[in-house]
Amino acid sequence: MKRRDFFKSAALAGLAAAFSPKAFGVTSTSKSLAVQSEPDMVAVMGGEPAAMLTRALKELGGIGHYVKKGNKVVIKPNIGWDRKPELAANTNPELIGTLVRLCKSAGASEVIVFDHTCHDWIKSYANSGIQAAVTAAGGKMVPGNDESYYREVDLPRGMNLKKAKIHQAILDCDVWFNVPVLKHHGGAKNSISMKNLMGIVWDRGVFHRNDLHQCIADTATYHKSPALNIVDAYRIMKSNGPQGKSESDVVMLKSLIISPDFVAADTASMKLFSQVQPTDISDVRHIALAEKLKVGTQNIEKLNVKRIKMN
Amino acid sequence: MKFLKNIRIVLSILFFLPILVFFLDFTGKLPLALHQFLKIQWIPALLSLNFVVIGILLILSILFGRIYCSVICPLGILQDIIEWKSKLFRKKKKKNRFQFSKPQNILRYSILGVTILLFVFGSSFLVILLDPYSTFGRIVSQLFRPLLIWANNGFAWGLNAVGNYSFYKVEQIAFIPIAFIIAIIFFFSVATLAVKNGRLYCNTICPVGTFLGLLSKISVFRIAFEESTCNRCGSCEKNCKSQCIDSDTMTVDDSRCVTCFNCLSACKRGGIKYDIRYKKHTANQNQAPVDNSRRTFLLASGAVVGSILMAKANNLNPKKDSILSRKPIMPPGAQNINHFNAHCTGCQLCVTKCPMQVLKPASLEYGISGITQPHLVFATHIFCTYDCNICSSVCPTGALQPIAMEQKKLTQIGVAKLRIDMCEVITHETDCGACSEHCPTQAVHMIPYKNGLTKPEVTEDLCIGCGGCESICPVRPYQAIYVEGSQTQAKAKKPEEAKKFDKVIDDFGF
Numbered sequence: 122m123k124r125r126d127f128f129k130s131a132a133l134a135g136l137a138a139a140f141s142p143k144a145f146g147v148t149s150t151s152k153s154l155a156v157q158s159e160p161d162m163v164a165v166m167g168g169e170p171a172a173m174l175t176r177a178l179k180e181l182g183g184i185g186h187y188v189k190k191g192n193k194v195v196i197k198p199n200i201g202w203d204r205k206p207e208l209a210a211n212t213n214p215e216l217i218g219t220l221v222r223l224c225k226s227a228g229a230s231e232v233i234v235f236d237h238t239c240h241d242w243i244k245s246y247a248n249s250g251i252q253a254a255v256t257a258a259g260g261k262m263v264p265g266n267d268e269s270y271y272r273e274v275d276l277p278r279g280m281n282l283k284k285a286k287i288h289q290a291i292l293d294c295d296v297w298f299n300v301p302v303l304k305h306h307g308g309a310k311n312s313i314s315m316k317n318l319m320g321i322v323w324d325r326g327v328f329h330r331n332d333l334h335q336c337i338a339d340t341a342t343y344h345k346s347p348a349l350n351i352v353d354a355y356r357i358m359k360s361n362g363p364q365g366k367s368e369s370d371v372v373m374l375k376s377l378i379i380s381p382d383f384v385a386a387d388t389a390s391m392k393l394f395s396q397v398q399p400t401d402i403s404d405v406r407h408i409a410l411a412e413k414l415k416v417g418t419q420n421i422e423k424l425n426v427k428r429i430k431m432n
Numbered sequence: 433m434k435f436l437k438n439i440r441i442v443l444s445i446l447f448f449l450p451i452l453v454f455f456l457d458f459t460g461k462l463p464l465a466l467h468q469f470l471k472i473q474w475i476p477a478l479l480s481l482n483f484v485v486i487g488i489l490l491i492l493s494i495l496f497g498r499i500y501c502s503v504i505c506p507l508g509i510l511q512d513i514i515e516w517k518s519k520l521f522r523k524k525k526k527k528n529r530f531q532f533s534k535p536q537n538i539l540r541y542s543i544l545g546v547t548i549l550l551f552v553f554g555s556s557f558l559v560i561l562l563d564p565y566s567t568f569g570r571i572v573s574q575l576f577r578p579l580l581i582w583a584n585n586g587f588a589w590g591l592n593a594v595g596n597y598s599f600y601k602v603e604q605i606a607f608i609p610i611a612f613i614i615a616i617i618f619f620f621s622v623a624t625l626a627v628k629n630g631r632l633y634c635n636t637i638c639p640v641g642t643f644l645g646l647l648s649k650i651s652v653f654r655i656a657f658e659e660s661t662c663n664r665c666g667s668c669e670k671n672c673k674s675q676c677i678d679s680d681t682m683t684v685d686d687s688r689c690v691t692c693f694n695c696l697s698a699c700k701r702g703g704i705k706y707d708i709r710y711k712k713h714t715a716n717q718n719q720a721p722v723d724n725s726r727r728t729f730l731l732a733s734g735a736v737v738g739s740i741l742m743a744k745a746n747n748l749n750p751k752k753d754s755i756l757s758r759k760p761i762m763p764p765g766a767q768n769i770n771h772f773n774a775h776c777t778g779c780q781l782c783v784t785k786c787p788m789q790v791l792k793p794a795s796l797e798y799g800i801s802g803i804t805q806p807h808l809v810f811a812t813h814i815f816c817t818y819d820c821n822i823c824s825s826v827c828p829t830g831a832l833q834p835i836a837m838e839q840k841k842l843t844q845i846g847v848a849k850l851r852i853d854m855c856e857v858i859t860h861e862t863d864c865g866a867c868s869e870h871c872p873t874q875a876v877h878m879i880p881y882k883n884g885l886t887k888p889e890v891t892e893d894l895c896i897g898c899g900g901c902e903s904i905c906p907v908r909p910y911q912a913i914y915v916e917g918s919q920t921q922a923k924a925k926k927p928e929e930a931k932k933f934d935k936v937i938d939d940f941g942f
Contacts, residue, residue, distance in 0.1 A: 164940050164942075166938070166940065167938075203817065203818075203819060231595075239813065239869075239870065239904075240817065241787050241788055241817060243460070243787070244787065244817070244819075261597065262597070263597050264597060264600045264601070266600070266601070266603075267600075267601040267603075269589070269592075269601065270592070306865075306869065307865045307868035307869050307877065307878045307886075308863060308864055308865025308866055308868065308869045308878075309863065309865070310863070326812065326904075326906045329856060329864045329866045329904075329906035330856065330906045330907075332860070332862040332863075333862060333863050333864055333865075334862070334863055359930070359933055360930040361874050361930055362869075363869055364869070364870070364871075364872055366872070366873070366874060366927055366929060366930065367929045367930070369929040369930045369931065369932045370929075370930045372933045372937075374937055376940070388942075389940070389942050392940070392941040392942035393937075393940055393941045393942070394941075395941060396937050396939070396941045397933055397937060398933075401884070403884070404884045406863065406884075421942055426942075428940055430938075
């Protein structure tokens with residue numbers, strides 16, 4: 122589905138996207154034309170982060186389906202805050218460590234992990250536990266704290282955001298994974314896979330000045346989309362997001378939702394989240410706005426969703 | 433006795449290097465315990481009433497003379513290093529180049545007197561400006577450290593370009609003109625005087641040096657001529673960087689001798705020695721002291737009047753937006769403005785140790801006598817980290833009292849002021865919430881507005897003034913939310929925890 126979606130949206134976006142050499146690069150390296158049998162979304166519940174990830178990827182054809190020998194891989198977790206893993210402000214470190222290890226085992230030449238953090242990046246990388254997990258798994262943490270690491274790209278399909286400065290790691294890699302954590306968010310209502318994209322961008326003040334939700338949706342139109350959105354719902358933050366105040370904001374759901382489709386991943390995540398904290402998905406406006414921009418679909422009933430419950 | 437000079441050099445390096453490296457370190461990797469080295473400095477010990485250190489320093493000075501100046505004071509050692517290295521640049525590479533000169537008694541006692549008087553009258557202006565340790569701190573943090581960071585960033589740029597991230601770019605400290613100018617003036621005066629006149633700065637300008645000079649006049653050990661062996665060759669005098677040895681009259685001005693022992697090493701015949709003063713009757717060679725009390729008094733009163741006028745000028749600060757005329761925000765642990773202003777010497781240690789670099793030397797925010805004392809300046813992504821109390825734990829003068837982490841999280845250094853009519857949500861009717869997003873206590877939280885939008889609201893009791901909200905507020909030119917500094921750091925209310933969710937979810941919900 123992902124590739125088909127991509128072709129569809131590329132056609133709709135018109136010549137601009139088609140002429141972009143990078144878009145062409147993605148289509149030419151497409152290795153997933155014969156994968157109809159694989160699900161559009163996998164949801165796992167009831168296991169530890171590593172086990173759930175391995176299991177879900179098996180349903181999707183294994184990590185080798187996305188990472189080829191010699192590939193430069195980027196993983197973009199949420200490491201925005203100087204918070205320990207138990208507070209669920211950042212993506213689960215075990216999940217990230219496992220993904221790094223899987224990418225390496227698939228022959229990735231290097232696995233880079235970064236975020237444009239909100240708190241001091243050195244402390245956030247360290248206290249989130251992600252730096253240790255990544256380094257132990259053979260990956261490389263790269264800073265995102267300086268404008269010089271970012272290059273400007275066009276977003277021809279964007280409404281309010283026509284250009285953005287995106288981290289060079291994303292621009293220069295062969296394949297990347299978007300690995301957000303499912304959280305409540307005071308500003309954007311919820312922070313899931315599309316909100317996580319604000320961490321690949323340099324200037325976020327522009328977002329807040331030009332309709333936050335529209336800008337988030339616009340960023341999701343960037344043609345080099347992640348191979349998968351891996352939504353960490355092992356622990357979720359139900360309130361006081363995105364930083365959280367204490368562990369009372371955290372709920373253990375032991376879940377994982379994976380889809381190449383931003384909108385579908387966020388829609389499913391919102392349904393999971395709403396069981397804990399009832400939230401009107403239309404208040405998380407960027408989800409509907411992204412659908413309008415043909416980024417993906419909210420209609421998950423129509424998708425091939427694989428649901429797995431582990432004990 | 434030649435070994436004494438070597439001991440002095442080794443000890444001074446042992447004291448100097450940790451201080452220098454601690455000030456230079458921008459990675460935060462050095463142990464914070466190194467700040468203990470700074471507590472043995474005279475002015476910090478006096479201001480924090482550290483009686484143990486004061487006692488030790490007093491005993492050392494009364495026993496051995498101005499050991500502090502030659503071994504402990506980083507500014508003194510910096511001068512020695514400059515003097516030593518200046519050989520490379522001087523035209524005449526003479527080793528023996530000093531000559532006895534008369535003490536600048538009027539000047540040095542006036543400065544000491546005025547500094548003390550001003551402090552007694554409540555202005556730490558001269559203490560801040562002239563404390564040698566703090567001067568050293570300002571020179572390193574304003575001049576040397578930026579150079580090091582530039583070098584690091586250049587290096588990081590090169591390495592990052594080839595995919596090596598073992599070095600990373602560090603944000604350069606904001607340029608504060610007044611702090612920079614003070615640092616550069618002192619650096620060049622100290623350096624020039626060091627090259628030309630050895631320790632003239634320490635013996636004329638430095639109030640600590642002058643004070644210790646009074647003690648070294650009566651110290652148990654002192655440098656003196658050995659009349660039986662001295663042949664008046666003048667080698668000691670030429671090597672005396674304090675210019676306090678007069679080989680013609682065979683006298684040493686103890687008040688200016690910094691016990692560097694260079695003379696002992698220079699003398700080949702043992703004609704000058706470091707010996708006990710009180711073992712026999714010494715000839716009274718003390719010069720008649722110049723009566724300069726009147727001049728000192730006049731100078732001092734002038735300075736006192738001046739400083740009172742300066743203090744008055746603090747309150748005149750008319751500006752437009754209220755964010756521009758806000759009260760300065762003191763670092764956590766400052767307690768109240770009077771305590772802080774009286775005890776902080778502007779050494780910049782907390783500024784260099786602040787991992788967020790939110791601490792900056794003040795220009796005139798605290799008035800003239802508070803120049804270079806630290807205050808918080810917020811900028812995008814630069815605010816006071818919730819889980820951090822480094823500044824309060826390294827302060828050597830006690831201006832910032834150590835506060836435990838839990839206490840820090842409730843210390844109200846300021847209070848957020850929201851101008852809701854300027855808020856993005858109201859003016860553009862879009863979601864934003866960046867302020868609340870960055871609020872660690874949720875003192876700034878979102879409440880329903882209209883059309884599913886939410887707008888911020890501030891509960892002042894909960895606010896600790898960290899500035900997360902102000903740092904990220906997208907409204908320009910002036911933020912819709914800003915922090916007003918607290919003159920007295922009150923205790924904020926502990927934020928209530930959210931209600932725990934204890935039902936079990938075993939369905940995906942889709």
